[in-house]
Amino acid sequence: VSFETYLLSRCKIDGAHTLSGYQEHDGYKALRKILTTPLSYADVIEEVKASGLRGRGGAGFPTGLKWSFMPDPEKDPRPRYLAVNADESEPGTCKDRVLMERDPHGLVEGSLIAAYAMRAQAVYIYVRGEYRLAYNRVAAAVEEARAANLVGQNILGTDYSCEVYMHKGAGAYICGEETGLMESLEGKRGHPRPKPPFPAGFGLWGNPTTVNNVESLFNVPFIINRGPNWFRSMGTEASAGNFLCGISGHLERPGVYELPFGLPASEILERFGGGVWKGRALKAWFPGGSSTGLMPADTIDTPMDHDSIKAQGSMFGTGAMIILDETACVVRASEVIARFYDHESCGQCSQCREGTQWLSQIFHRIENGQGTMADIDSLETLAKSMAPGRTICALSDAAAIPTLAVVKHFRAELEAHVNGKGCPQRAPALAEADA
Amino acid sequence: MTDTPNTPELPSALLSEFDRLVQNYPDARAALIPMLHRCQEELGGWISPETMEAVATYLQMEPVEVYGVTSFYPMFRLSPPGKHVVSICHNISCDLRGAQDIVRQVCELTGAKLKGTSPDGKFTVQTVECQGACANAPMFDLDGIYHEDLDAERVEKILGGVE
Numbered sequence: 001v002s003f004e005t006y007l008l009s010r011c012k013i014d015g016a017h018t019l020s021g022y023q024e025h026d027g028y029k030a031l032r033k034i035l036t037t038p039l040s041y042a043d044v045i046e047e048v049k050a051s052g053l054r055g056r057g058g059a060g061f062p063t064g065l066k067w068s069f070m071p072d073p074e075k076d077p078r079p080r081y082l083a084v085n086a087d088e089s090e091p092g093t094c095k096d097r098v099l100m101e102r103d104p105h106g107l108v109e110g111s112l113i114a115a116y117a118m119r120a121q122a123v124y125i126y127v128r129g130e131y132r133l134a135y136n137r138v139a140a141a142v143e144e145a146r147a148a149n150l151v152g153q154n155i156l157g158t159d160y161s162c163e164v165y166m167h168k169g170a171g172a173y174i175c176g177e178e179t180g181l182m183e184s185l186e187g188k189r190g191h192p193r194p195k196p197p198f199p200a201g202f203g204l205w206g207n208p209t210t211v212n213n214v215e216s217l218f219n220v221p222f223i224i225n226r227g228p229n230w231f232r233s234m235g236t237e238a239s240a241g242n243f244l245c246g247i248s249g250h251l252e253r254p255g256v257y258e259l260p261f262g263l264p265a266s267e268i269l270e271r272f273g274g275g276v277w278k279g280r281a282l283k284a285w286f287p288g289g290s291s292t293g294l295m296p297a298d299t300i301d302t303p304m305d306h307d308s309i310k311a312q313g314s315m316f317g318t319g320a321m322i323i324l325d326e327t328a329c330v331v332r333a334s335e336v337i338a339r340f341y342d343h344e345s346c347g348q349c350s351q352c353r354e355g356t357q358w359l360s361q362i363f364h365r366i367e368n369g370q371g372t373m374a375d376i377d378s379l380e381t382l383a384k385s386m387a388p389g390r391t392i393c394a395l396s397d398a399a400a401i402p403t404l405a406v407v408k409h410f411r412a413e414l415e416a417h418v419n420g421k422g423c424p425q426r427a428p429a430l431a432e433a434d435a
Numbered sequence: 436m437t438d439t440p441n442t443p444e445l446p447s448a449l450l451s452e453f454d455r456l457v458q459n460y461p462d463a464r465a466a467l468i469p470m471l472h473r474c475q476e477e478l479g480g481w482i483s484p485e486t487m488e489a490v491a492t493y494l495q496m497e498p499v500e501v502y503g504v505t506s507f508y509p510m511f512r513l514s515p516p517g518k519h520v521v522s523i524c525h526n527i528s529c530d531l532r533g534a535q536d537i538v539r540q541v542c543e544l545t546g547a548k549l550k551g552t553s554p555d556g557k558f559t560v561q562t563v564e565c566q567g568a569c570a571n572a573p574m575f576d577l578d579g580i581y582h583e584d585l586d587a588e589r590v591e592k593i594l595g596g597v598e
Contacts, residue, residue, distance in 0.1 A: 079461070091526045091565040129472065129510045130566050132579055165459045168469050170508035173564065187467035187494075189507040205461055248528035248569035255570045290527050290565075320569065322528055336530045340564055431538050433549040434525060434562050 004234060006222050007215070007242055008258045011102040017137055019144040022105035028150055030221035031109050034116060035158045039224075044117035048220060050228035052240035056095075057085055057176075057213030058289065058318050060239070060306045063220075069200035070118045070208050080120040081209045083185060083199075084111055084217060086127040086134070087169050087176040090289035091340060092320035095244035096214035098256050100127070100134035103218075104141035108164065110217035112151070113224060115162045118210055122163045126181055129170045139166045173344040177393045178211035180346065191346050192393035215244055235261035239305040243319045247273045250280070250325035261305040265321065268304060273323070280325040284409070288317025290337045291398035293405030294330065314405065329425040330410045331417050334402065335363040339435075341399035352396035355386040359403055364435060366414060369422030376414050380407050443485035445493065449477060453493060464494055467504055471511055480520070481512040509563065516559040517552040519597055521545070522576040525562040528569035537573050537585055538562060544594050557597075 015021035022028070034044055049064030070080060084107070088096040100107060111123045125142075127135040142164045145151040153161045167185055169175050175184040179193035182204050203209020219241060223231050232240045239261035245268060248254045252274030259268060265287065269275060276282050282297040287304065293314040295302070302308050306316045324333060342360040347353045362379055365371045380403075387400035407414065416424050429435070445453075453470055457463040467490070474486050482505050484498075491498040505511045521541055525534050538560075542549055545558035552559045568574040571583030575590075582593055 088567050089565055092528050092569050093565075094567040094569045094571075097567045128567070129508075130563075130576065133581075167459075167465075168472055170468050170472065171510035171563075172508055184468065185465060186462065187464040187504065189504055246570050248572060249531045254528075254572070286527075322531070322569075324531065328531065333527060333531070336525070336527050340526055343564060430525075431535060431542075431549055434535070434538060 003242075003260045005242060005258045007218065007244060008098070008256075010106070011098060017102055017104055017141070019105060019141070019148060022103070022141075026221075026225060027105055028109055028145075030224035031112055031116075031150065032156065033224060034113060035156050035160055038158070041117050041119055044113065044224070047228055048117070048223060051219075051223045051231040052228070052238075053216065053219055053223060053231065054239060054306065055213055056215035056219075056243060056318070058090060058291070060316060063212065063216050066200075066210060066212070067114065067118050069198065070120075070210060071201065073119050076208065078207045079122075079205075080118060081204045081207060082111060082115045082118060082120040082123045083178075083181060083204060083209055083211045084123060084125040084214060085176060085178065085181055085211050086125055086131070086138070086214050087181060088131070088214070089128055089173045089176050090291060090318050090320065091337070092246060092248055092286060092289045092322045093318040094246045094248075095256050095318070095320070097131055097134050098244070099214055099218050100131065100138050102137075104134075104138040105145065106218050106221065107138060107214055108141050108145050108151070110220040111164065112155070112162055113220050114210070114212060114217055116160055120162065120210070122165065124165050124167050124185055124204070126167045126169055126175070126185055128175075129168050135166065135168060142166060172346075173340075174346045174393070174395060177395065180393065181211060182209065189346070191348050192395075194392050236303070236305045236307075238307050239316075243304075245272075245304065246318075246320040247323065248320070249285075249323035250277050250328060251275065251323045252277050259304070262303045262308070264301045265304050266300040268321065269300065269323065273321075276323060276325050278325070280327065282323065283326045283328055284324045284330055284333075286320070286322040286402075287314050289320045290322070290340065291315070291394075291401060292317040293401050294324075294333070294409065295405070296409045315401075327425060329367070329423050330406055330413055331363060331367045332423065332425070334406050335360070335367045335430070337402055338363045338399065341395065345395060345399075349391040349396060351386045352391050352399070355382050355396060356399045358382050359399060366417045367423055368429065369417070369420070371414075371418045373415070373418055376407065376411065376418065379403055379414075383407075443489045445474070445486075445489045446477065449473060450493070464496065467494060467496075467501070468508065470494075471501075471505055471508075475511060480516045481514060517547070517556050519557060519578055520559045520561070520576075521594075522561050522563040522566075524564070524566045524568065524572070524574050524576075526565040528565070529572040529574060532572045534562075534573045536587070537575065537590060540587055540590050541575070541594065544591065558594075 383400035387397035
């Protein structure tokens with residue numbers, strides 16, 4: 001099967017991260033098109049709605065629909081904002097980084113078009129603090145664009161004005177949750193807000209705000225240039241276009257690959273990822289980051305799109321596949337992931353604050369040969385008390401879902417740890433200070 | 436907070452930088468996290484109580500509010516680090532490709548205990564959560580620069596080249 005690629009088309013070209021390099025490859029053509037045709041705000045939202053673009057940050061929510069939730073400025077004169085979620089931190093996910101480091105103007109252009117459609121006066125690009133090169137590249141792109149009258153007052157001599165500001169996070173997974181991100185951007189602890197009210201009604205500083213992922217916005221100039229029908233010609237009916245598939249773990253060629261939605265995961269693993277490493281067999285895989293339920297090897301032919309993965313009881317998430325070979329210990333993997341959610345819980349909701357800690361302790365105990373059969377039942381009881389929808393945000397669900405998946409698909413392996421008083425795979429223990 | 440004669444002061448270069456930074460936001464407090472980053476970069480690699488107090492004064496916040504934010508974010512240090520900081524990712528994709536071996540090797544080579552500083556003060560070694568380098572695992576960040584696709588040989592070479 002051959003397919004068209006566009007997302008990474010400029011990433012391999014030297015100098016494409018500069019304004020001149022970008023402009024040699026259709027750069028800012030879509031922004032010029034909407035401003036000089038001109039396309040109305042409503043037209044831009046309709047184009048994006050018609051394209052079927054779904055958010056690439058994990059939830060898969062339709063982007064155009066999200067934009068349309070912003071209130072009518074005629075009736076609601078408050079300031080309006082676009083916040084760009086560049087706080088990529090779902091374990092396994094490393095795709096937005098590629099776009100920001102190698103093609104930062106694509107993000108700036110997509111953000112300007114989104115801000116135009118939503119009549120937002122300012123864009124805040126919230127980049128996780130560890131992504132120094134990505135931050136510097138996007139910041140340089142914003143400055144170049146400002147100097148070329150593509151950012152700021154009266155862009156390209158039109159009535160459209162929009163400021164773009166860079167903002168650096170400081171390393172908390174929870175700030176990738178959209179209301180946690182807004183709290184953090186306001187200079188507070190990243191404590192997610194109860195919803196409703198939703199960001200479109202009450203966002204940054206209490207004003208209408210939309211939060212979009214980097215890759216989502218990156219798709220927008222392509223949609224404006226080539227049209228919704230072109231976009232819909234790729235991928236599946238319900239998941240249009242291409243996506244960036246980060247694939248990591250036990251495979252020969254880990255990487256970030258641009259693929260249309262709907263390719264079987266097995267084809268992605270074999271054809272792009274070079275297959276499971278060292279000639280070993282597959283044991284299990286995560287379809288879209290550590291928050292999506294672990295799937296057993298016999299599901300590897302599932303097409304990688306939102307509906308197909310959901311039908312298998314997991315989630316597409318960020319499309320970040322993580323591969324576990326036959327020697328891997330799923331209890332050890334669960335221990336590592338549970339430790340992560342325990343570390344990252346913001347502590348507001350008791351189900352999550354306590355639950356993530358318990359899950360972490362129990363997985364650690366089982367992996368280290370001190371677990372009991374009752375512990376396995378506790379994992380299930382605890383996870384069911386943490387999700388779904390029992391807490392302010394989805395971090396609790398993200399810890400609970402993989403736990404339930406492991407108990408469901410790999411109960412025998414948990415029991416083998418309990419009966420054998422330790423890890424049958426003899427996975428090396430975590431360094432003492434790291435457990 | 437009111438100004439008192441004892442309020443610690445920030446260097447004037449930082450203050451003028453902050454004067455510009457707060458213009459980016461309708462509420463100056465939004466500049467807090469970027470300000471703390473700059474303080475950490477310029478003032479010894481950590482956020483001291485004096486720094487928090489000075490930042491609080493600047494933003495007209497209570498110092499305890501600044502402490503609340505500083506302590507929430509893993510990138511901010513509340514104690515002085517060694518001359519160099521090695522942050523090793525120990526999340527799932529790196530763990531599957533041997534992050535624990537990297538942790539042990541880095542501790543051995545630097546003489547630092549995990550989450551501690553070597554006796555000569557040269558290296559602080561810590562583990563961190565996913566850094567977004569999953570397709571090039573395992574990895575560590577050395578003083579703000581990513582080093583990816585690590586193996587024992589590369590680790591030895593990288594750390595051996597640190598002054």
